[in-house]
Amino acid sequence: MGWSSLFSVFLVFSAVVGLSIGSFLTVVVDRVPRGVSIVSPGSACGNCGLRLGLLDLVPVFSWLALRGRCRRCRTAIGIEPLVLEILTGGMFLAFAVHFGPSWGAGAFDVLAAGLLALSWIDLRTKRLPREITYVTAAIGAPLLVTAALVVHEPRRLVDAVLGAVIAVAFMGLVYVGSRGGMGDGDVRLSPLLGMYLGWLGLGYVPVGLFIGFLFGSVVGVGAMVVGKAGRKTALPFGPFLAAGTLTAVFVGRAIIDRLWPT
Numbered sequence: 001m002g003w004s005s006l007f008s009v010f011l012v013f014s015a016v017v018g019l020s021i022g023s024f025l026t027v028v029v030d031r032v033p034r035g036v037s038i039v040s041p042g043s044a045c046g047n048c049g050l051r052l053g054l055l056d057l058v059p060v061f062s063w064l065a066l067r068g069r070c071r072r073c074r075t076a077i078g079i080e081p082l083v084l085e086i087l088t089g090g091m092f093l094a095f096a097v098h099f100g101p102s103w104g105a106g107a108f109d110v111l112a113a114g115l116l117a118l119s120w121i122d123l124r125t126k127r128l129p130r131e132i133t134y135v136t137a138a139i140g141a142p143l144l145v146t147a148a149l150v151v152h153e154p155r156r157l158v159d160a161v162l163g164a165v166i167a168v169a170f171m172g173l174v175y176v177g178s179r180g181g182m183g184d185g186d187v188r189l190s191p192l193l194g195m196y197l198g199w200l201g202l203g204y205v206p207v208g209l210f211i212g213f214l215f216g217s218v219v220g221v222g223a224m225v226v227g228k229a230g231r232k233t234a235l236p237f238g239p240f241l242a243a244g245t246l247t248a249v250f251v252g253r254a255i256i257d258r259l260w261p262t
């Protein structure tokens with residue numbers, strides 16, 4: 001098999017894994033905020049209690065086949081599971097294209113899954129459950145270490161640690177300065193973002209955080225203009241930090257080269 005067909009197989013594989021992880025995340029975002037186990041019992045219809053079988057759990061396709069309704073009682077499941085599955089699959093595919101078949105792709109897939117779950121929950125409940133932040137870091141860190149060592153770039157690990165320290169120091173200052181405008185969950189999330197951004201290169205840390213704040217202010221000002229939010233309305237900030245970090249993975253290099261030409 002040639003390189004290009006091998007690469008295509010990797011892309012398809014990544015997308016399918018992403019869709020399946022996305023399906024699992026729909027359970028995570030539903031249960032973690034309620035403090036319910038994510039493994040047992042298995043998924044069931046919220047209305048009639050029908051236990052979902054293996055076929056019901058096939059991402060996207062089962063939703064489309066049943067048109068987003070329960071197989072037995074026809075209660076609408078809603079479009080949210082479909083959106084979360086497609087977003088996760090899309091992120092895994094994007095990282096597969098960006099990183100190619102590598103440990104780096106796997107490490108960043110873990111970040112994408114964690115950030116999607118956290119953002120989803122933050123938008124709904126204005127909370128960033130610390131368990132998800134910690135689990136993402138605990139799975140992601142060893143993958144980043146492996147990804148750096150197999151390409152003989154141990155320097156990345158130093159920058160990952162520095163990135164985590166810089167990000168948490170900066171967000172800690174913002175937290176104190178905002179006097180309650182920013183949640184402590186955002187501060188707790190920041191070393192995870194800094195670790196990943198630093199692994200890519202120290203310049204990615206300010207770029208990623210800046211893009212996050214930019215997204216936050218654009219949406220915040222927009223919400224004020226359309227009258228949906230006052231100046232004191234707390235905006236869930238996690239999704240913006242997450243979006244800034246994920247965006248920086250793809251555009252960070254171009255921005256850094258313009259800011260600090262070598």
Ligand SMILES: [Zn+2]
Nearest residue numbers: 045048070073
């Ligand atoms: Zn049902």
